[in-house]
Amino acid sequence: MRDGEINKKSNVSMVKDFVLLGFSDLPNLQGFLSGVFSIIYSIILFGNSLIIGLTRVGPALKKPMYFFLANFSCLEICYVSVTLPRIVVSIWMQDRTIFLRACATQLCFFLILGATECFLLAVMSYDRYVAICHPLHYILIMNPKKCIQLAAGSWFGGIPVQIGQTCQIFSLHFCSSNKVGHFFCDIPPMINLACGDTSMHELSVYVVAMLFAVVPFSLILASYSKIISTILKLPTAHGRGKAFSTCSSHLLVVVLFYGSASITYFRPKSSHSAGIDRLLSLFYTILTPMFNPMIYSLRNKDVIAALKKLIFKT
Template sequence: MKHGLKKTDGNVSTVMQFVLLGFSELSDLQGFLFGVFSIIYMIIVTGNSLIIILTRLDPALQKPMYFFLANFSFLEICYVSVTLPRILVNLWTQDRSISLVACATQMCFLLMLGATECFLLAVMAYDRYVAICHPLHYSVVMNQKMCVQLAVGSWLIGIPVQIGQTAQIFSLRFCNSNQINHFCCDIPPILKLACGDTFAHEVSVYIVAIFFVTVPFTLILISYGKIVSTILKLPTASGRAKAFSTCSSHLLVVLLFFGSATITYLRPKSKHSAETDKLLSLFYMIITPMFNPMIYSLRNKDVIAALRKLLFKK
């Protein structure tokens, strides 16, 4: 009997714990991968922490745009901390086992933080919409109370739904195999291990994904549609360039995150493959958070100025 499987009635094995195969097929590169992921984790934590510190200390960054950016940076640190430490432990110890409870907990936090990211990106798009399309009312509309409410709403909106979805998925029986061909407990590889018909659960996943991906993305598209329309009406080329520059970083992050997440959760089951799922998940769970601080800092003059003041302050 395989480790982590328990015999039940009818000679069927029920999973007691899982094994995250991760990058086990790259047996000769385990040490190299540990080094690479360690560096990536340090870059993500350091880069996003720096943005949080700058937005707290520099008076020039005491604006709604940077308040949401600080929330986003904190979210990215939380998001990668759900997966990367586990990956590092697995690579270092070569013990890839994970209990049923730990797997469910990891999935739940991944889903909740993913939902938060979707809506926080939509809130950031709304902030840019108000700033560009209604500049005279910006300070009134995006007051401190409104900013806090939007941020708190983004953090809380996915909690009950994603807890329910996680409970629903782990109410299934998993039998005959406990090997997850992935580096984390994500929905597609977990459903592949379930016994019997999982059609109802797959439909549930699609419905939730459509809500948490499509609704925020639609709001972002509407916001940017109005933003572009307003920018094109500006009388000067310099004014148009400045307006576009304040949105380009956020738009790039939106495309990177929603593009990979949509392909992962909304493409047909027949199109799923373990290697593709791992590659896509690696992209939006780890690679994108690594580049986000660079995207926002290198393309934002206010952040660069604040960083210079922090580094060269006497």
């Protein structure tokens, strides 16, 4: 067997590499998909890089809110770069093989950056909570030192646990098939390949998901419950509308990311199917990073003003 060595006595595959089936069930669309994903990746790089650049040169974008937005855009570039370039190369070269260590590395970075996104979305909601509920103390509370600490915690907080989870997943014994019904190495399809009882591994996945997804999401909900309560108490419709507009972009990103990711990771193994997992993964790994720059820029007057100023200068 080219893609693995089978131990005949135990009927367990000593896998050295995997085959990412990805979009192989669409043979007539390989060239089209390669072109589409290349364009999407270019849009993600350009859009998020533009936001990072604007937050550095725009005087009106020196607020803590835009510091976190720049971090978020940088995260999106890293997040999508873990999966999308390899997808494009695999489709273009018609070589879907990925070595075990490369698969483990991809999963590890994917999980670490996914945890960072959960934390950073929670930090951004906290920033909006302070800005709307405690506007007079905003600059004092969200001082530069605290912003850096919150951003650093978001980036590095999930590293030890996610490395441990990756080691746990790849300590499993995989059965004779090494064909992964997905376009990158993710937890559900890897567990589906495992032999024997994987209930304890699934339980650990749920526990980690609760820690890195549900807890930040609960903090986001708590922040927005306070925010909405404060906004509804504002005396004028104009004030309420302005306050809602500063939160709507972030809230839309939260719904897109958590909606698709939670369905993927909180469903039991028996209900997973390659097609549904692949479709859901497209949302939180590719489409959300592509739409984020549009969501934030089109609904933010400061970003639009900084962009116009940059264009007219050039």
